[in-house]
Amino acid sequence: MAYQALYRVWRPQTFSDVIGQDVITQTLRNAVASQMTSHAYLFSGPRGTGKTSCAKILAKAVNCLNPHDGEPCNECEICKAANENRLNDVIEIDAASNNGVEEIRDIRDKVKYAPTEAKFKVYIIDEVHMLSQGAFNALLKTLEEPPENVMFILATTEPQKIPATIISRTQSFNFRRISRQDILDRMEFILNDKKIEYDTEALNIIAASAEGGMRDALSILDQALSYGDDKLTLKNAQEVTGALSNEQIVSYMTAIADNNPAEALTNLYQILASGRSALRFTEMIIRVCRNLILYNSDSDLTNQMDKSIMTKELLAIADKFDNQQLFNIVDQVSATQKNLKNSNQTDIYMEILTVKISEPKVKEIPKETDDSSSGVGSEAVDKLRDEITQLQNTVKNLSTGTVTKEKAPKKTHRKTTNARLNKTAIYKVLSNATKKDLNEAKDIWPDLMSMLSITQRAMMKVAEPVAASADGIVVAFDYEMWFEQAQDDSEFLKELSNNAGRLLKKDCQIVLVPKADWPKIRKEYIDNNIDLSNQGNVESKQEPKKKTDPTVDEAVKLFGDDIVDIKND
Structure with missing residues (x-):
């Protein structure tokens, strides 16, 4: 048999297999067990969170010959036929390619016929928001007064595009993003079942890259395993996801902390040359800043830090940042992200961002005061003067083009x-x-x-x-x-x-x-039409030489301007 992707092999077959949607699965299980299912459902939420899987499980459960507490048995003929996609009474439709009025009218004409094998005829319409307005109107009457033993399950990632008249005729379930921990647990379960060696840090990177989608996580995991020849390592995960290595992010953030734009730019070029995504890079900077803010807060919030990011090397430079500086970095990076999404010049925006967040901030020099009257010790004053001198020397050394000069009004x-x-x-x-x-x-x-x-x-x-x-x-x-x-x-x-x-x-x-x-x-x-061959200074008030007719020029050259008399018609 041909190889199947992990997300297909490990697609949930019962409600209890669905990860991270406990409220929804429990509600559907109870409805099936009590035989109080609705004629129409709307499943909405981000991609890869289990909408289509739940729709297929619900279609099996309502038709299962031996259901148990609302779960399909997966052993009867109906369940086996559904699992093998050969149950004629479960019809899956992709609204992205079947979004016209004629397709929906065809459904409307066929729903009146009774199921051939199962108890319910179930229509699963994926990406339903892609239907045209005319198609929605054709579907509306069927949803309002459906024939007996017919169920509609609509799935979408963009519920805001669905008319309110459709939504009001369905039971709506909003699928949420799956937590990183749930994704980690599921991937560990799969890898242990397949007896594959893996690095926990690699799984953390994949879970973060999946952005709450289980299908995306399994697709990335599949790709990383192929890249690493059925072995998951940290390096493989970083290469596949485009994530930064700990050394890269530590070197970059250290240069930022040291107010060293030249070093920061060097690190930036190395990161971009290694094929890392500029957008993924900015996301990492924000995550690092978020964790540094929590670490510097000296409160219970430090327990919320992402341990996979906050390495010993990053914690070692945490005291070089204050929260105000970290807030500014996050603001600058967020503004740059908007430009990155709409531009092909990503390198330029990243260079400007790097200079902005790494250039030295010259502190205001306080007016001289009597040390004894101000209560400031001479040692503290000397330390402040040394710091100011060091900053001034740094600015002087960087004046070759690194530090942006103060803008004029x-x-x-x-x-x-x-x-x-x-x-x-x-x-x-x-x-x-x-x-x-x-x-x-x-x-x-x-x-x-x-x-x-x-x-x-x-x-x-x-x-x-x-x-x-x-x-x-x-x-x-x-x-x-x-x-x-x-x-x-x-x-x-x-x-x-x-x-x-x-x-x-x-x-x-x-x-x-x-x-x-x-x-x-x-x-x-x-x-x-300025002719500089006869003009020493362009901006002087000398009269510029005007265009002339080539024929006239030739006549003047042959006979001289004292003989040729030029008259304008």
Whole structure:
């Protein structure tokens, strides 16, 4: 027999097999035992939480020839036929592919016929929210006045899309996410039954990745076992789920705690290069911060910590964080997650996030006061001064592009940016710009980036060449903040231009511009048709040279402008 996935082999066959839905299964079991079942049910909840399994068990239980306390026996002919999907009176319909009015009308026409083998004819409609409005209307009358011995079980992950008129005619059950402990227990039971070796930490990672879905957990477990040749190890689980190793998260959080953006960016690049998901990475940061907050709270909340995350190495750096800093990190990460879901530039958002949460926070220097009158000992004052000096030195060392400078007030920000623009150099490039030069600039761009330091590379990842001539390249920045930082660093600009010239084997000047301003600057140049070959300063009030007719130009060249008299019609 062909191999079957774990979630199919271990699909629940009785209500007692269903994990994490005790209230629902007990209610259904009692209804079957007392023969007080409804004609229509609505099972809603997240994927993989047991909706379809409960629907199949209920269909068996109401038709079982030898039920016991509301449970199907799984031994009679009816139960065996249902388990083998050959019971004609249990009809499963996928509403995603059968969502039209005609399909539902076909059901409405057939429900009036009595069951052929079982006591009840049961219709299980999965993903019922996918039905069209017309199909819902066709189903409505049947649900309101169903024929005898007919049962409808509707299953959905999005109950808000189902009309209220449908919901009011059903018994509704809301399936909840399965707890991590329940998922762990189930996976341990399965692995012990199959006599497979496993690492408990690996099971913890899989349970966390499943996000409350038993089917997802078993699918991931199946994949990890295949990857590890029927042996479950921590490394296998991390590779399959994309989860971070303890060493990776400890190194990253240590750099954040030490306010070391360069080290944090290095760790980030290593994590992303190992194939880890940026979204999964941000989820891990939030979970770590949550556990650190609980640990720092000095209360009974420490019992709620996730022991699989809070390793000895993380606990060792817990005192480097205060709760206010952890709250800020969570806010920044949450904001980044929204951008990650709607962007292809995940690396850039992760770099900006890393710099934001790791850059040093310079404390406000208190005014000098008399130590004796303030009650502060000289030892404490000296310690504070040493700390301030150390922070100032750190900021100085990181000034090559790591620490974001304080933003100017909004009302003067645009003026400051305009002052930083070197329009003369930009127009000079535009006057001789060609497509060939731009393509050459784009070709050497990856090599140019590899010649930069880690922090410089992070800053330039949000920039790209937009125009080029034989002796210059215009580079546009996605974010004005990074443009200002690069433009104010003359040493960096000089290094960038020298490296570009080395790669292109000619003198080359790099000119920077914010991407938001680039269309306007380019339009200004095109409208004025500025010819820099005759102009030393573009921004002077010299009259720009206007376009002329090529025929007139040729006549002037042949006969001289003192002979040719140009008249406008």
